[in-house]
Amino acid sequence: xxxxxxxxxxxxxxxxxxxxxxxxxxxxxxxxxxxxxxxxxxxxxxxxxxxxxxxxxxxxxxxxxxxxxxxxxxxxxxxxxxxxxxxxxxxxxxxxxxxxxxxxxxxxxxxxxxxxxxxxxxxxxxxxxxxxxxxxxxxxxxxxxxxxxxxxxxxxxxxxxxxxxxxxxxxxxxxxxxxxxxxxxxxxxxxxxxxxxxxxxxxxxxxxxxxxxxxxxxxxxxxxxxxxxxxxxxxxxxxxxxxxxxxxxxxxxxxxxxxxxxxxxxxxxxxxxxxxxxxxxxxxxxxxxxxxxxxxxxxxxxxxxxxxxxxxxxxxxxxxxxxxxxxxxxxx
Numbered sequence: 001x002x003x004x005x006x007x008x009x010x011x012x013x014x015x016x017x018x019x020x021x022x023x024x025x026x027x028x029x030x031x032x033x034x035x036x037x038x039x040x041x042x043x044x045x046x047x048x049x050x051x052x053x054x055x056x057x058x059x060x061x062x063x064x065x066x067x068x069x070x071x072x073x074x075x076x077x078x079x080x081x082x083x084x085x086x087x088x089x090x091x092x093x094x095x096x097x098x099x100x101x102x103x104x105x106x107x108x109x110x111x112x113x114x115x116x117x118x119x120x121x122x123x124x125x126x127x128x129x130x131x132x133x134x135x136x137x138x139x140x141x142x143x144x145x146x147x148x149x150x151x152x153x154x155x156x157x158x159x160x161x162x163x164x165x166x167x168x169x170x171x172x173x174x175x176x177x178x179x180x181x182x183x184x185x186x187x188x189x190x191x192x193x194x195x196x197x198x199x200x201x202x203x204x205x206x207x208x209x210x211x212x213x214x215x216x217x218x219x220x221x222x223x224x225x226x227x228x229x230x231x232x233x234x235x236x237x238x239x240x241x242x243x244x245x246x247x248x249x250x251x252x253x254x255x256x257x258x259x260x261x262x263x264x265x266x267x268x269x270x271x272x273x274x275x276x277x278x279x280x281x282x283x284x285x286x287x288x289x290x291x292x293x294x295x296x297x298x299x300x301x302x303x304x305x306x307x308x309x310x311x312x313x314x315x316x317x318x319x320x321x322x323x324x325x326x327x328x329x330x331x332x
Contacts, residue, residue: 031237031287035294038236042295045232048225049299055222056080059125062215063118066208067201069111070317078306079104079315085303088296097123108316113194115316117201124164127258129219130251131161137247144245149279153252171202223251233291238284241277249276253285 057076087096257269270286277285
């Protein structure tokens with residue numbers, strides 16, 4: 001009951017924020033019918049969203065490969081589409097992740113920890129690339145860097161990038177030290193074996209760094225595509241705001257939209273995009289995000305078809321048992 005009430009509270013906050021933004025004329029709900037009249041733009045955006053799903057599925061294939069587990073692109077595409085559907089329409093940001101874990105680990109109970117670790121790494125890599133994108137393109141816009149609010153946000157983003165990178169490198173190159181900690185002071189704490197197996201999973205990428213680099217490149221391309229979708233939304237709602245500085249503003253708005261304050265960032269994302277666009281001297285950020293949500297909802301329905309069709313076999317082929325090899329990597 002407490003969980004239900006908390007979810008209802010979050011939904012109410014999101015709807016309340018949208019109502020407030022509409023009454024304050026920060027967003028204009030009348031822009032949504034334009035998506036029908038501007039149908040060529042809508043079709044182009046839907047195609048980009050489908051390509052976005054394909055890139056996320058491709059990234060997941062790269063991450064499973066070093067673990068000795070085979071995930072075909074077709075199976076990964078189904079898993080990603082279904083996760084997108086649940087993540088879009090279920091209350092809360094974790095609905096898609098829970099569905100992905102459930103179906104990915106079905107038939108692979110003995111390697112569930114490894115599968116969950118890879119799926120978690122997939123999410124972390126997506127966040128890392130989203131944080132990295134504005135840092136890579138910001139030097140191209142010195143006038144934007146002179147805005148104190150933007151430079152302060154970029155500094156926070158830099159701290160987050162360094163924290164994620166440091167934590168991953170620690171797990172990748174110093175797993176033996178962490179293992180000694182588990183065998184020592186943490187020996188009697190619950191979950192030690194799970195932590196050990198998760199470290200083994202991460203350490204396996206030390207032998208296949210190319211797969212990590214390719215997955216990061218795919219993820220960066222995916223985020224570039226998201227900026228392109230927002231540009232198409234601005235073509236509909238406010239073409240005057242089309243500007244190169246979107247490559248800095250949109251990723252930071254997406255970070256705010258990903259915060260689990262309301263279901264799907266509803267209301268929070270609109271407020272964040274409105275503020276960021278205003279700081280950058282642009283308009284139409286909240287309206288563009290509304291268009292993005294509509295297009296995303298349409299494409300996410302592909303996941304519903306996958307869910308209704310069901311999976312006739314397990315999605316991940318575990319391959320030969322490779323835990324000893326992974327353990328040797330960790331012990332080194």
